[in-house]
Amino acid sequence: MHSHNDEAKFMADIKAAAPEMVSAFFGFDKAVFNKNTGNLDLATRELIAVGVAVTTQCPFCIEDHAKRAVKAGASKADVAEAVMVAAALRAGGGVTHGWKAMKSIADDE
Numbered sequence: 001m002h003s004h005n006d007e008a009k010f011m012a013d014i015k016a017a018a019p020e021m022v023s024a025f026f027g028f029d030k031a032v033f034n035k036n037t038g039n040l041d042l043a044t045r046e047l048i049a050v051g052v053a054v055t056t057q058c059p060f061c062i063e064d065h066a067k068r069a070v071k072a073g074a075s076k077a078d079v080a081e082a083v084m085v086a087a088a089l090r091a092g093g094g095v096t097h098g099w100k101a102m103k104s105i106a107d108d109e
Contacts, residue, residue: 007060008060032045033045033046033049033068035072041072041073042072042073043069043072043073043074043078046065046068046069046072046074047069047074047078047079047081047082048082049061049065049068049069050062050065050066050069050079050082050083050086051082051083051085051086051089052086053065054082054083054086054087054090055086055089055090066079069082
């Protein structure tokens with residue numbers, strides 16, 4: 001498991017340099033993941049966060065949101081499926097970027 005305690009301590013530096021922005025960020029995050037708001041239940045929102053975190057490759061977010069998804073009621077199978085949906089989208093992005101490569105050589109023909 002990835003531990004980010006050594007890096008997380010630097011959040012204090014960010015907060016000291018940009019306190020209003022950090023406060024706004026955490027307020028926004030709290031609102032998004034508030035179990036009493038929104039149309040999607042909290043487990044679904046956390047599963048979306050897992051998928052996005054896998055796609056953006058944020059190890060801290062992956063750990064945090066996977067744990068939070070299970071705590072909110074998602075199963076291990078739900079988390080695994082969110083991971084695979086993210087993997088499919090990331091792979092699909094690679095294929096569609098390949099279109100650009102093919103177009104660039106077709107333009108030279």
